[in-house]
Amino acid sequence: MIVAMANLLEYDVYDLELTAVKDNTELRKLLIDTSSKSIIVIENIDCSLDLTGQRKKKEEKDEEGDAKVPISKKKKEDQEKSNESSKVTLSGLLNFIDGFWSTCGGERIIVFTTNYVEKLDPALIRRGRMDKHIELSYCCFEAFKVLARNYLDLESHDMFETIGSLLKETKISPADVAENLMPKSAEEDVDACLGKLIKAIEKAKEEAKLKVEEEEEEEEKEKAEEEKKAKAEKSDEEEKEKKTTGEEVKENGD
Numbered sequence: 001m002i003v004a005m006a007n008l009l010e011y012d013v014y015d016l017e018l019t020a021v022k023d024n025t026e027l028r029k030l031l032i033d034t035s036s037k038s039i040i041v042i043e044n045i046d047c048s049l050d051l052t053g054q055r056k057k058k059e060e061k062d063e064e065g066d067a068k069v070p071i072s073k074k075k076k077e078d079q080e081k082s083n084e085s086s087k088v089t090l091s092g093l094l095n096f097i098d099g100f101w102s103t104c105g106g107e108r109i110i111v112f113t114t115n116y117v118e119k120l121d122p123a124l125i126r127r128g129r130m131d132k133h134i135e136l137s138y139c140c141f142e143a144f145k146v147l148a149r150n151y152l153d154l155e156s157h158d159m160f161e162t163i164g165s166l167l168k169e170t171k172i173s174p175a176d177v178a179e180n181l182m183p184k185s186a187e188e189d190v191d192a193c194l195g196k197l198i199k200a201i202e203k204a205k206e207e208a209k210l211k212v213e214e215e216e217e218e219e220e221k222e223k224a225e226e227e228k229k230a231k232a233e234k235s236d237e238e239e240k241e242k243k244t245t246g247e248e249v250k251e252n253g254d
Contacts, residue, residue, distance in 0.1 A: 001136070002041055002111055011109065012038040018048040024092030031096055039109045045124075046114045090121055098129055138171040147174065151181040152190050159194040166198065170205040 006013045014034050021027050034040060042048065097110055112130065114120060124130070139147075141164040148154045180197040183189075188196075 001134075002039060005109070006039055009037070009039075011107075014038055014040045016040055016042050018042060018045075018088055018093075019086050021086055021088050023087040024089060024095070027088055027092055027096050034108065037107045039111060041111045041113075043113045044115070045112045046116045046119045090124070094123060094129070097124075136174075139167060139174040139177045141167050143174055144177055147178050147181055148194075151178060151183075152193060154190060157190065157194060159191075159198065162198060163194065163201070166201040166205065170201050170208065172201055172204045176200065176204070 002013065005011070012035055016030065018027075021030065031040075117125065117133075125133070144163060144167060145155075145160075148157075148160075177197060180200045181193050183193055
């Protein structure tokens with residue numbers, strides 16, 4: 001999508017890796033150095049730096065401090081390593097997007113990508129800062145028809161109905177659909193490509209079903225272990241209570 005935007009608008013593309021940026025000052029310099037009519041791309045913003053949801057993390061840290069729960073050594077080392085490699089803050093990133101220095105130059109588009117938008121700080125994704133929220137979801141029937149037209153020059157086919165029904169029941173990415181629609185040799189015709197796609201969707205459907213069954217089995221196993229543990233603890237408590245009662249009776253008898 002980013003490449004299509006750049007080709008259509010004839011914009012330059014800058015791929016910005018936040019973990020390689022030393023601090024907010026260097027981030028500002030990079031912004032100034034970018035040309036007008038450009039697209040600045042920051043991929044996987046949720047895992048680029050420890051700057052998403054900072055306020056929530058601070059609250060959790062305070063709660064952990066109150067409860068005196070120690071942070072694991074590995075987690076602490078990872079946090080220290082991240083802080084040493086980059087000191088870019090959430091405030092610095094927000095100023096980068098729409099602060100004073102963002103007005104130097106013009107016609108810039110900033111694109112963030114993430115797999116977990118719920119992890120991002122609300123200040124980062126609010127309207128007016130991120131004006132467009134585009135979800136690239138799984139392939140639907142309308143998207144399939146576009147891909148079939150692009151790869152096979154096909155507007156309709158007898159197999160379309162079957163594929164449409166499968167896509168309603170199965171989650172499969174547009175990339176996987178395109179890969180199966182793309183002829184791998186001169187011998188592969190339209191029927192072969194569509195048949196290959198149907199098999200791929202059916203396989204994905206079966207794998208998803210098996211995954212759900214495995215998760216349900218795992219949940220049942222965990223539930224059974226918890227019940228067994230609770231029963232054992234209850235039994236120990238009852239045994240302890242009986243022992244205490246017996247000792248009290250013995251003392252009274254003496």
